[in-house]
Amino acid sequence: MHGSAPSVAVVGAGVIGLSTARELHRRGWRVQVYDEKPASGASHAAAGMLAPAAETVWDQHALYPMLSESASLYPEFAATLEQESGRRVGYLETGTVVVGAEAGDRAELDELAALQQQLGHPAERLTPSAARHLEPALAPQLAGAVHLPQDHQVNPRRLTAALLQVLEDARILVRENVTGLQTVGGRTTGVRLAGGEVRPADQVVLCTGTASVPGSPPSQVRPVYGDILRLRLPAGRPRLIERIIRGLVRGRSVYIVPREDEELVVGATSREDGDPQPSTEGVLRLLTDARRLLPGIVDTQLVEVTARARPGSPDDLPVIQRHDPGLVSANGFFRHGVLLTPWGARETANLVENTSDQEGN
Ligand SMILES: Cc1cc2nc3c(=O)[nH]c(=O)nc-3n(C[C@H](O)[C@H](O)[C@H](O)COP(=O)(O)OP(=O)(O)OC[C@H]3O[C@@H](n4cnc5c(N)ncnc54)[C@H](O)[C@@H]3O)c2cc1C
Incomplete structure (x- = not known):
């Protein structure tokens, strides 16, 4: 498209803002993406499980x-993103094994597996020994297991790096925060930067996760903090697992995601205490439960402890909505934002393009 193409300002460069910006760029919009610290929010913490089942x-x-x-x-x-960016995103079709540590956990697993099957997901119940046949490093004393062969993974940090590469190549990333919106007669017409400069745009899209831009419509998104760990196998050690291991340990959930390199991601707590710092109790709990399922986890190096807030919505559903003829928001992706990235980018771009749907809600 040429110079008269419509313009859009995307505010926030997490997975949702980045992928929406890329989608609109592909559709021919003149795009600018604003974020002082791109990919530093929930997307920086995420494990990257793509786990519809x-x-x-x-x-x-x-x-x-x-x-x-x-x-x-x-x-x-x-x-397509790998091709465009020249970077790998770590999309791996590893599948997932879900295990229950105790008898009560197995009962819950069985009920969930029945629901997953009802919804058409391949969910195969396994005996503990069959699970250990798939993943020999699993603990010998487990109560039950389910194999979810279509629950895969992507590496969110590689994903955001690839999206950033595409936007930087197109020179449409602005490493500045938006401090307000410009509005004329009830229509958003641009974004304001810290120095007071206004950048006009035909459409503005807010993808700021748990944060909100001053003067923007009130949002019901709440921060649900998660602590998450990155472990590394010492050089030369054989890989512990090939598949994602998720588990219930006395009703508490924990997961271990093996990356292509020697990294293992162990997560995640869920707390609404408002504390952005990692919780010692949370880290202890994650390591204890991960070791219950995978004893070999103690022979790793603990290389990172991170806490970030998931953008939670009242009903756990993403909220993609138009507020006025020039303003759309895409938030509330909660614990599924990485999985929902391609869908969210498409739906948000569709709403940006659908300027006839302007009733405001
Ligand atoms: C511990 C943990 C584990 C997770 N694991 C998974 C998983 O395995 N699978 C999965 O699908 N999802 C997972 N999630 C959820 C997923 O990370 C989120 O749903 C997703 O990252 C939300 O993306 P987002 O772009 O909406 O928000 P964010 O990634 O938080 O991005 C928001 C961006 O907005 C920017 N911003 C804020 N205010 C402004 C402003 N005024 N101007 C400009 N920019 C601004 C911030 O700097 C930030 O970069 C996990 C989350 C956590 C915390």
């Missing part, structure tokens, strides 16, 4: 189809 929990019927559709978009999304 394992994330199926009770009574979230509106969420299930979004998760499944986005998972089905991932192979092409990852491949």
Whole structure:
């Protein structure tokens, strides 16, 4: 498209803002993305599980189809992004084994597996010894297991690096925060930067996770903090696991995600105490539960402890909405934002382009 193409300002460069910006750029919009610290929010912490089956929990019927559709978009999304950016994104079709430590955990696992099967996910119940046949490093004393062969992973840090590369190559990333919105007659017409400069835009899209831009419509997104650990196998040690291991240990959930390199990601707590610093109790709990499932985890190096806030919405569903003829927001991706990235980018870009839907809500 030429110089008269419509312009859009995307505020926030997490997975949602970055992928929406890339999508609109591909559709011919003149895009500017604003973020002083790109990819430093929840997207920096995320484990990157693409888990439409394992994330199926009770009574979230509106969420299930979004998760499944986005998972089905991932192979092409990852491949085209790798081609465009010249960077790998760490999309791996590893599958997932979910294990229950105690008898009560197995009962919960069985109930969830029944729901997952009902929804059409391949979910195969395994005996503990069959699970150990797949993943020999699993603990000998487990109560039960389920194999979810279609729950995969991406490396969110590689994903955001690839998206940033595309935007930087196109010179559309501005490493500055937005401090306010410019509005004329009830229509958002641009964004304001710290020095007071206004950058006009035909459309503004807010993708700021748990943060909000001063003067923007009130949001119901709340911060749900998660502590997460990065471990590394010492050089020369054989890999511990090939698949993602998720587990229930006396009703508490924990996961271990093996990366292509020697990294293992162990997560994650879920707390609404408002504390952005990692919780000692949380770290202890994660390591204790991870060791219960995978005893060899103690022979690793602890290289990183991170806490970030998931942008939680009241019903756990993402909120993509138009507020006025020039303003859209895409937030509340909660614990599924990485999985929902291709779907969220498409849906947000569609809403940006649909300027006839301007009733404001
Ligand atoms: C511990 C943990 C583990 C997770 N694991 C998974 C997982 O395995 N799978 C999965 O699918 N999801 C996972 N998630 C959820 C996922 O990380 C989020 O849903 C997703 O990252 C949300 O992306 P976002 O772009 O909306 O927000 P963010 O990544 O938080 O990005 C928001 C951006 O907005 C910027 N910003 C804020 N204010 C301004 C401003 N005024 N001007 C400009 N920029 C601004 C910030 O700097 C930030 O870069 C996990 C989350 C956590 C915390």
